[in-house]
Amino acid sequence: MIHGQHSIADFRETARRRLPRFVFDFIDGGSGTENTLAENRTALDRVRLVGSAPTDISSCSQSVSLFGQRYDRPIIIGPTGLAGAAWPCGDVDLARAASAHNIPFVMSTAATATMEAVAAAGNGAKWFQLYIFKDRAVSKRLVAKARDLGFGALEVTVDNAIPGRRLRDAKNGFSLPFRWSPAKLASLAAHPGWSLRTARAGPPRLEVMAAELGLEKADTIAELMQAQLDPSVDWEDIKWVRDAWDGPLVVKGMLDPGQVAKALEIGVDGLVISNHGGRQLDGAIATIDILPEFRAECGSRLTLLVDSGFRTGSDIARALCLGADAVQVGRATLYALACGGEESVSHALSILGSELNVAQMLMGARTVKDFDQSMVRCRLAPENPEPTATAAAAPRQSGHLSTAAENTHGALPYPAPQASRKREFQASSKTNSERII
Known part of the structure; x- marks a missing residue:
């Protein structure tokens, strides 16, 4: 519910x-x-x-x-x-x-x-x-x-x-199958809903990998x-x-x-x-x-x-x-x-x-398809509010939004968008995303 x-x-x-x-x-x-x-x-x-x-x-x-x-x-x-x-x-x-x-x-x-x-x-x-x-x-x-x-x-x-x-997994001792420590058992008692559902269904098992690899146990998922x-x-x-x-x-x-x-x-x-x-x-x-x-x-x-x-x-x-x-x-x-x-x-x-x-x-x-770069502005990170000339130029070459002057309210600068590339991409008559399965 x-x-x-x-x-x-x-x-x-x-x-x-x-x-x-x-x-x-x-x-x-x-x-x-x-x-x-x-x-x-x-x-x-x-x-x-x-x-x-x-x-x-x-x-x-x-x-x-x-x-x-x-x-x-x-x-x-x-x-x-x-x-x-x-x-x-x-x-x-x-x-x-x-x-x-x-x-x-x-x-x-x-x-x-x-x-x-x-x-x-x-x-x-x-x-x-x-x-x-x-x-x-x-x-x-x-x-x-x-x-x-x-x-x-x-x-x-x-x-x-x-x-x-x-x-977090290492500190909690997260493993498969689950290994029960006093702290984990106490956590089960504090979460009876999860504990009862898991008891009825059985502990989770990596079904696909178990079937293919014959897995039995591992200390951690990693x-x-x-x-x-x-x-x-x-x-x-x-x-x-x-x-x-x-x-x-x-x-x-x-x-x-x-x-x-x-x-x-x-x-x-x-x-x-x-x-x-x-x-x-x-x-x-x-x-x-x-x-x-x-x-x-x-x-x-x-x-x-x-x-x-x-x-x-x-x-x-x-x-x-x-x-x-x-x-x-x-x-x-x-x-x-x-x-x-x-x-x-x-x-x-x-x-x-x-x-x-x-x-x-x-x-x-x-x-x-109507969403495009003209509908967003990207605020610069506080730790680097004033981009260098090199930093300002690099995004334009790689497709990022271009830079603009700081606004009049003293907020962090918001770059103005490039002319939208996305509409150009959509003009293509056939794309991989239209390929029939």
Whole structure:
């Protein structure tokens, strides 16, 4: 039952109260000092939205086409491992909620449900997120299975050559299977709802990886991944996946726009600009800051998705203005999942859709394609309010917003936008995002 959640922040607070600390911290935490986790939010807040009135917004649509399929919103539930720790059958509930809202759900290789169970959950689009294992035969079997079960697209995660140092997990002794210490047992007593649900359903298990790798236990999730994932993965491995998969292929975990040329050469269909939600490289750039450079590099030739830190419909509007075709959410729907399973996830998606609708109408964007860089201004960071000549020039060359003089009210400067590149990209008659599955 849903009680009082009116924002993703409300869902996070409810999840914090309802989950044992070691489970909440696994979902909520980042790597190292959690600097990237904080910067994702700070960077989004620097992007300010420009309202446009009067504009006829009596008829608005959030519909978007991705890889030739039409969806109701530019939102995707991205791959999140161990969802069953938040709620029993969590992956299935996420898939069902996505189906009800006609948006894609991306199943993680680290899911706590079988691929068959997720494929059968609702009639909506399911994509599969693939890790490339040291044993390539495992990855090959997963690709074949995804094809046989009707998964519509493949997302290959590439930013995990080494696991980030997730200190909250280390301090809490988070492991699979769960190992019970006096502190954890006390936490169970303090969270009877979660404890009873978990007791009835059984502890979460990485079903896909267990079936393929015969896993029994690991000290931490990071150690499990380090033991199984291959740090030698490069573009030749992506080419191998491209040859094995004839549907839309997306590479997830991109932060370097210089890699775009290689992705185009191999024939990738899309990229997910991602810092893994702040869970890998501590100190990494926020995805909203680097997103315009990716759009400038690829033009209309790639579908660009973005994740890491998106919590509101206004955040989604920011990404659409700066070149994203859609936004993947992860923690947002995990917080909701922990509050009540499928029903709560559905409510969270409705909130995001409503918030996006408010931003869309007040910004004068009748369709998702109407969002562009002219609708935002990017405030400079307080620690560097006056850009140098070099710093001012570099963003213009790489696709960022150009600089402008400080406003008359003494606030931090807001750069004026370049002439919108996005409309130029949309003029192309055929793009990868229109390719039919």
